[in-house]
Amino acid sequence: MTTTTTTPPRPRRAADRPAADAGRAPRDTPQGIPVEGGEPVAMPSPRGMVRGVAATLAQPRPLAREAVRLGRDALRILRGTDEIAPSPKDARFADPAWSLHPGYRRLAQSYLATTGALDRLVEDFAAGGADWREVEQVRFVLTALSSALAPTNTLPGNPAALKRAFDTAGLSLARGARNMLSDLVHNGGMPSQVDRSAFTVGEDLGVTPGAVVYRDEIVELIQYTPSTPRVRARPLVVVPPPIGRFYFLDLRPGRSLVEYAVSRGLQVFMISWRNPTKAQSEWDLDTYAGGVLSAVDAAREITGSPDVTTLGLCAGGQVMTTALNHLAAQGDERVAAAGYAVTLLDFASRAPLGAFSGPRLLDVARRNSRRRGVITARQMGSVFTWMRPDDLVFNYLVRQWLMGEAPPAFDILAWNADGTNLPARLHEQFLDIFQHNALVKPGALTVLGTPVHLSRITVPTFVTGALTDHLTPWHGCYRTTQLLSGPSTFVLSSSGHIQSLVNPPGNPKARYWTGGEPGPDAHAWRAAAEEHTGSWWEPWSEWAIERSGDEVPAPESLGSTAHPVLEAAPGSYVRDRVPARG
Numbered sequence: 175m176t177t178t179t180t181t182p183p184r185p186r187r188a189a190d191r192p193a194a195d196a197g198r199a200p201r202d203t204p205q206g207i208p209v210e211g212g213e214p215v216a217m218p219s220p221r222g223m224v225r226g227v228a229a230t231l232a233q234p235r236p237l238a239r240e241a242v243r244l245g246r247d248a249l250r251i252l253r254g255t256d257e258i259a260p261s262p263k264d265a266r267f268a269d270p271a272w273s274l275h276p277g278y279r280r281l282a283q284s285y286l287a288t289t290g291a292l293d294r295l296v297e298d299f300a301a302g303g304a305d306w307r308e309v310e311q312v313r314f315v316l317t318a319l320s321s322a323l324a325p326t327n328t329l330p331g332n333p334a335a336l337k338r339a340f341d342t343a344g345l346s347l348a349r350g351a352r353n354m355l356s357d358l359v360h361n362g363g364m365p366s367q368v369d370r371s372a373f374t375v376g377e378d379l380g381v382t383p384g385a386v387v388y389r390d391e392i393v394e395l396i397q398y399t400p401s402t403p404r405v406r407a408r409p410l411v412v413v414p415p416p417i418g419r420f421y422f423l424d425l426r427p428g429r430s431l432v433e434y435a436v437s438r439g440l441q442v443f444m445i446s447w448r449n450p451t452k453a454q455s456e457w458d459l460d461t462y463a464g465g466v467l468s469a470v471d472a473a474r475e476i477t478g479s480p481d482v483t484t485l486g487l488c489a490g491g492q493v494m495t496t497a498l499n500h501l502a503a504q505g506d507e508r509v510a511a512a513g514y515a516v517t518l519l520d521f522a523s524r525a526p527l528g529a530f531s532g533p534r535l536l537d538v539a540r541r542n543s544r545r546r547g548v549i550t551a552r553q554m555g556s557v558f559t560w561m562r563p564d565d566l567v568f569n570y571l572v573r574q575w576l577m578g579e580a581p582p583a584f585d586i587l588a589w590n591a592d593g594t595n596l597p598a599r600l601h602e603q604f605l606d607i608f609q610h611n612a613l614v615k616p617g618a619l620t621v622l623g624t625p626v627h628l629s630r631i632t633v634p635t636f637v638t639g640a641l642t643d644h645l646t647p648w649h650g651c652y653r654t655t656q657l658l659s660g661p662s663t664f665v666l667s668s669s670g671h672i673q674s675l676v677n678p679p680g681n682p683k684a685r686y687w688t689g690g691e692p693g694p695d696a697h698a699w700r701a702a703a704e705e706h707t708g709s710w711w712e713p714w715s716e717w718a719i720e721r722s723g724d725e726v727p728a729p730e731s732l733g734s735t736a737h738p739v740l741e742a743a744p745g746s747y748v749r750d751r752v753p754a755r756g
Contacts, residue, residue, distance in 0.1 A: 226312040229299065236298040240291040247287040251280050258283040258290075266326040266564070266572075271333035278333055281325050289320040314561065321563035326572060335576035342578070349578030357574070364559070365570035368587035369580060375592070376744050379585060380421035382432045384444075384743035387733040388472035389753075392457070392465040394446040394745040395472050397732045398432055402439045405729075406722035408483060408510060409441040409473045413466055415488040416447050417596055418589070419748050422676060423487070425585045429678055431711060438715045440722060441729075443473040443482075445490075448747045449594040452547030457597040459621045463497040467622075470497075470508055476734045481510040483721055485714075487675060488646070489604070491517025492613065495628070496621035502630040511721040513636040513714060514654055516646050516671055519628065521611045523650030548595035561644070586676055614657060632660040636717045637692075638710050640667045640674035641685075652699065655692035663717055664692045666700060667710040677709045686710045 231237060250256035260267035260282055271278045296316060300309040325331030329339075329347075338346045357365055373379050384398035412432075414420040423444070424432040435442045445465065450457055470482050486494030491514045501508055559566045573579045596604075603619075612618040617625040637655050639648030648666055655662040667674040668685040677684055689703035733739045746753050 226304075226308045227315050229304070229308075230295050230312050230316075233295065233298055233302065236295055240295060244287060244291055248284070251283045251287070254280070256283055256287075258286050260286060265569075266324055269334040269337075275333070281331065285323065285325055288323075292316050292320060318560050318563045321568050324564075324568065327568050327576075329576055332572060332576055335572065338577050346576075346578030350575045353574040353578065353581075365567065365574050366581040367566065367570050368591050369583045370588050370591055372583035373585060373588040375419075375421060375748055379426060379588065380424045380744035380748065381426065382424050382430055382436065382743065384442075385732045385739040386446075386741050386743065386745040387443075387476060387737045387739060388469065389740055389745075389747075390465070390468060392448055392461055393469055394448070394740075394747045395469045396444040396446060396743045396745055397473075397476060398436050398442045398444070398743065399732060400439075400441065400728035401433075401436050403728055404725040405439050405441050405727075406719060406724070407441075407477070407726045408479050408481060408721070408723040409443055409477045410435065410718060410722065411466075411469050411473050411482050411484045412442065412444045413469075413484060413486040413490040413494045414445060414447070415490040416462055416493065416594075416600065417489055418594055419449075419592055420444055420446050421744060421748060422586065422589045422672060424744070425589065425676060429585065429676060431675070431678075434678060434711055435715060435718075438719060439725065440715070440718060441473075441477055443469065443476075445469050446745050446747045447594070448752065449750050450548055450597045451595065455547035455598040458599040459493065459496055459603050459619075461597075462493045462600065463500065463621050466494055466497040467500075467508075472737050474508065476732075476737050477729075479723070481508050483511045483513070483718055484509055485513035485515065485718075486517055487515045488517060488671070491515065492519065492604075492607070495519060495613065495631070496619075496626060498631045498633065499626045499628065500622040500624040502632065503624045503627075509633055511634040511636075511718075512631075513638075513718065514651070515638045515675055515710075516640050516643055516651060517637075517654065518646040518650045519657055520614045520650060520653040521608055522614075523647050523653070547598050549598070549601045550593075550595055586672070590672075628657045629659050631658045633658075634660050634721060635662045636714055637662055637664045638667055638674070638714070639664075640669055640671060642669060643671045643674065645671045649696040652692065652696040656694060662692055663713075664689065664699065665710045665713050666703065674710070677711065679709045679712055681709065682707060684709050686713070688713060 247256055247258065251258070254276065260272065267282050272282050273279060293316075296309065296313050299312060300306070329335055335346070353366070357363060382398055384396050386394045387397045388395035412420075412423065414423060424430045427433060432442055432444060447462075447465070448454075466484075470484070473482050474480065484494055484498075486492075494512065494514075495517075498509060498512060500506075570581070574581060607613055607619070610618060613626060614628060616627045616629070619626045635654070635658055637651060639646070639651030641648055643651075652664055652666075655664050666687040667677065668683075669677065685705055685707060686709065687700065687703035687705050689699050692699055731739075741753075
């Protein structure tokens, strides 16, 4: 949603979006494509959303104030004297017609005045003492509504699309109609975000050399081929989220965290989760935390190291934490140090994700999850999509349906469209964590027979957050440094949730911040932090190298007698193949 300001004499522009959307990069570059994923969510409740919107619109004084203001704006717009103008960052109104053509200028101003009024009503609703989760649910609905009402989503209201139709003698309209029909039939009526046929896993994506060296019913473990003559003795086990496939960490050469870590001399092992079906509906945190420990043990045996370091990402960091808690309770030192990337352990932080964590909504989600056995990628993906409707829905509607363009061929979008399921039982546990903040309440959650007490975990940790991440806000990620008891390093990355993870060094637009020892106040840490150009991969790899033991000759072959090579990376599970257990 957009808002307006009224300070004369400067022209009024649609103000920057709320913090969740601030700093949005251009849509047309691969680095600027907003991609969300890796987090379990509940499906929105229509009744709850309608109730919240009704309460927002039923505020007598704010509603009267906005009605008067809209009437005043409408008169100025008709006279051509109103100074409302789109934000320069709003690509929807980039065509010169929106500022030069009197009709289009008035249309844009009317739209911005209306959406600005809706924004202010939501802020009044929040200021009136409404529960923040209900506020976020209302914001979610009205953002989607405002985006849908944009005149640029229609052919008459989109001068750029009309020009394209004229320039192509109507060919763009024919192509757009074909794209729309294809999406109605094959994509659930949503505009396609990517041409998935342009990429094949194992050929274009996930191509860092390696092999599957362990497989059970839950995980495959990939060992990557060293690219340096000497490696660090202590291996690294990477724990990706159980939602989505691991190869967002190994997209393509030059855009692969795996490739980068291997080039730094780390012995890298990657967990590849099996995509569950209804038959695996009872898989839970015990199942997944057990999978982490199995991977750790296989990496230890293959390398001969008594212990490992780990890196958990998104919800994978939550699973990793429950395994670390179990080890700490047993006095087991199999993990020497652990990294966290955009992982939220404390769900007390206010975030748009809270729109889907209200008690009634979670009860509905639990019932649906149990009935279906799994939550599908499309069901979860629709929530992430509608959190960013301008970028993830209507941007593609305009390009594919109105402009007649082919869907883009971007690697990260291809990954985003290649979703996985979440078992019903695990989904239910994640929802309990949302609702009761169970990870941070000692003993509220038990995994592997061990009550979770985060303060038990004393291993050194490296924690990252992402500045414009609205799913796991950076200051919420920062809380991990205070919840665990070991020495902790915090690095703040620029960009959003998944974008911050696909962030190789060398991008001049990328930034990260480092500071001193993290204290209780996240914002005080940031105020004193030092800004750097580059990627958080760089300080993380230095931290990991320091904790990965001495250099030893790189192994001449992968696997071991106990864990022989089963097949080449990226393995079978990432392709939804389930071979006989090896």
